[in-house]
Amino acid sequence: MNIQGLRFVITGSANGIGAETARVAAAAGARVMLSDVDHDAGEATAAEIRDTGGDAHYTPCDVSDETQIEQLMAATADAFGGIDVLHNNAGTHESMIGNEVTLDTMSRRTFERILQINLVGPFLCAKHAVPHLRESEQASIINAGSTASFLGFPQNLAYGASKGGVATLTKNLAVELAPDGIRVNAYCPAGVETEMVTRFVDASPNPEILRKAVVNTHLVPRIGAPRDVANLVCFLASPEASFINGVTWLIDGGSLCWRSTVDVLGMDQ
Numbered sequence: 202m203n204i205q206g207l208r209f210v211i212t213g214s215a216n217g218i219g220a221e222t223a224r225v226a227a228a229a230g231a232r233v234m235l236s237d238v239d240h241d242a243g244e245a246t247a248a249e250i251r252d253t254g255g256d257a258h259y260t261p262c263d264v265s266d267e268t269q270i271e272q273l274m275a276a277t278a279d280a281f282g283g284i285d286v287l288h289n290n291a292g293t294h295e296s297m298i299g300n301e302v303t304l305d306t307m308s309r310r311t312f313e314r315i316l317q318i319n320l321v322g323p324f325l326c327a328k329h330a331v332p333h334l335r336e337s338e339q340a341s342i343i344n345a346g347s348t349a350s351f352l353g354f355p356q357n358l359a360y361g362a363s364k365g366g367v368a369t370l371t372k373n374l375a376v377e378l379a380p381d382g383i384r385v386n387a388y389c390p391a392g393v394e395t396e397m398v399t400r401f402v403d404a405s406p407n408p409e410i411l412r413k414a415v416v417n418t419h420l421v422p423r424i425g426a427p428r429d430v431a432n433l434v435c436f437l438a439s440p441e442a443s444f445i446n447g448v449t450w451l452i453d454g455g456s457l458c459w460r461s462t463v464d465v466l467g468m469d470q
């Protein structure tokens with residue numbers, strides 16, 4: 202996996218999967234622009250990467266604001282002389298912004314807010330990154346899908362709709378950008394240990410049962426780690442993945458290859 206020198210811009214990279222991708226990419230010699238709405242954490246993550254010898258900068262960017270997206274892409278191109286990899290990682294769940302998590306309680310405003318961040322955000326980031334990506338010899342876009350791109354879950358209406366959209370946005374962008382030599386892929390994780398999963402589980406009327414249910418669909422007997430996903434993102438960005446395009450790549454510990462829970466295998470996590 203040779204991503205040495207590739208110029209990454211990663212949205213939502215102050216915490217969780219985005220921050221870990223920035224760490225892994227920088228450790229492999231990539232140049233990384235972090236961005237987020239959580240500025241203290243974003244600056245701190247960029248500083249931590251620089252302290253270990255990595256090339257990392259931070260630019261604030263709320264992906265629901267097109268002007269900020271334009272500024273982020275310009276700042277990345279200014280800092281690195283171009284962009285090779287757009288990692289559309291920023292995302293949120295209805296349980297992160299309140300308690301409107303069911304059809305009865307969810308307002309149109311909350312539903313649209315989730316779509317704005319998770320689906321319109323990646324579209325706008327692609328729109329403003331592509332003029333720079335067209336100049337790259339190793340251009341790709343990597344979007345954050347989810348197992349929720351394919352399946353229903355409890356208390357997941359807006360998030361699921363947005364991630365289903367990300368899966369088809371990925372395929373359509375891959376088609377449209379093929380003549381420019383820009384590959385477009387998505388990673389689709391099951392449960393990964395981050396703040397988002399904690400909030401999703403805690404918003405349930407039965408958090409204990411839901412947490413167990415999330416992990417008990419994994420054939421690999423653990424919750425995912427941000428590092429698992431970061432490694433996949435860096436691989437998808439690398440020249441070794443140059444024949445991989447338009448995929449919605451499951452990284453789910455086997456969760457979606459079957460329809461049951463591990464109790465029936467005599468396993469209990």
Ligand SMILES: NC(=O)c1ccc[n+]([C@@H]2O[C@H](COP(=O)([O-])OP(=O)(O)OC[C@H]3O[C@@H](n4cnc5c(N)ncnc54)[C@H](O)[C@@H]3O)[C@@H](O)[C@H]2O)c1
Nearest residue numbers: 213216217218238263264290291292345347392393395397
């Ligand atoms: N954790 C999981 O189990 C899981 C599973 C499937 C998909 N994903 C997806 O992976 C991506 C990363 O999730 P995570 O688990 O690391 O979550 P996280 O909550 O740990 O990190 C998400 C980051 O996005 C930032 N963010 C939120 N709204 C933003 C906005 N409007 N503009 C810019 N940044 C914003 C947050 O501040 C945070 O730093 C998301 O798109 C998420 O939907 C996560």
